[in-house]
Amino acid sequence: xxxxxxxxxxxxxxxxxxxxxxxxxxxxxxxxxxxxxxxxxxxxxxxxxxxxxxxxxxxxxxxxxxxxxxxxxxxxxxxxxxxxxxxxxxxxxxxxxxxxxxxxxxxxxxxxxxxxxxxxxxxxxxxxxxxxxxxxxxxxxxxxxxxxxxxxxxxxxxxxxxxxxxxxxxxxxxxxxxxxxxxxxxxxxxxxxxxxxxxxxxxxxxxxxxxxxxxxxxxxxxxxxxxxxxxxxxxxxxxxxxxxxxxxxxxxxxxxxxxxxxxxxxxxxxxxxxxxxxxxxxxxxxx
Numbered sequence: 402x403x404x405x406x407x408x409x410x411x412x413x414x415x416x417x418x419x420x421x422x423x424x425x426x427x428x429x430x431x432x433x434x435x436x437x438x439x440x441x442x443x444x445x446x447x448x449x450x451x452x453x454x455x456x457x458x459x460x461x462x463x464x465x466x467x468x469x470x471x472x473x474x475x476x477x478x479x480x481x482x483x484x485x486x487x488x489x490x491x492x493x494x495x496x497x498x499x500x501x502x503x504x505x506x507x508x509x510x511x512x513x514x515x516x517x518x519x520x521x522x523x524x525x526x527x528x529x530x531x532x533x534x535x536x537x538x539x540x541x542x543x544x545x546x547x548x549x550x551x552x553x554x555x556x557x558x559x560x561x562x563x564x565x566x567x568x569x570x571x572x573x574x575x576x577x578x579x580x581x582x583x584x585x586x587x588x589x590x591x592x593x594x595x596x597x598x599x600x601x602x603x604x605x606x607x608x609x610x611x612x613x614x615x616x617x618x619x620x621x622x623x624x625x626x627x628x629x630x631x632x633x634x635x636x637x638x639x640x641x642x643x644x645x646x647x648x649x650x651x652x653x654x655x656x657x658x659x660x661x662x663x664x665x666x667x668x669x670x671x672x673x674x675x676x677x678x679x680x681x682x683x684x685x686x687x688x
Contacts, residue, residue, distance in 0.1 A: 545592035
């Protein structure tokens with residue numbers, strides 16, 4: 402096929418400026434200059450390795466890709482490396498080797514840019530107990546520069562959903578564990594992140610609050626967000642998530658679409674016990 406020799410019309414100053422801004426926007430979004438065809442992962446983890454000094458615990462050569470719309474379950478036994486992974490993604494822990502990108506931005510090169518796009522809720526949320534609930538939420542909203550009208554709308558929406566609005570004027574020190582968990586969830590949503598990192602988010606929640614959180618998670622991902630969360634509640638993960646990864650002793654043993662990982666007639670519990678070798682251990686203990 403002969404080369405296309407069609408002459409392109411020369412752009413005027415305004416058009417040239419617009420074209421440059423468009424190319425810059427594409428680079429910011431994709432992380433690859435001019436590559437408009439590549440779809441962006443909300444979270445990219447490539448060959449992540451993190452070991453603690455003087456210990457063999459940590460994670461080794463972990464790679465995962467999480468796309469917009471994914472509700473991604475991260476499954477493993479206690480000490481498998483789930484919390485370590487989440488803290489590395491959130492920028493709380495450094496790591497030895499590998500790459501983490503949030504929305505195309507490298508966590509080491511643009512830490513603040515990544516943190517503006519995500520929210521992290523630990524398994525035991527640390528909230529300032531000398532503040533009232535509403536003071537804490539406004540403090541978080543101030544950090545992310547959420548306008549007053551938007552923060553009122555979002556705090557009201559989620560506070561009412563979790564039935565915690567009447568208690569927002571009370572000191573956090575008077576809250577139960579479940580109420581603190583609800584407060585942490587609301588604080589994570591107040592700046593409308595694109596990626597939620599949740600470590601055992603259902604622990605401490607009553608059944609009604611758990612149902613509400615699952616509805617919020619589905620709506621969040623339906624709007625183009627993504628969720629990466631650890632949990633030991635395997636039946637919830639099986640029903641809620643479209644993706645799953647199982648980790649054992651810091652090493653990924655399987656990951657992918659939930660349906661493909663489960664296969665025909667299998668449950669997530671049975672798959673987990675099989676791929677981690679727990680089923681044989683239990684059988685030997687019983688026998």
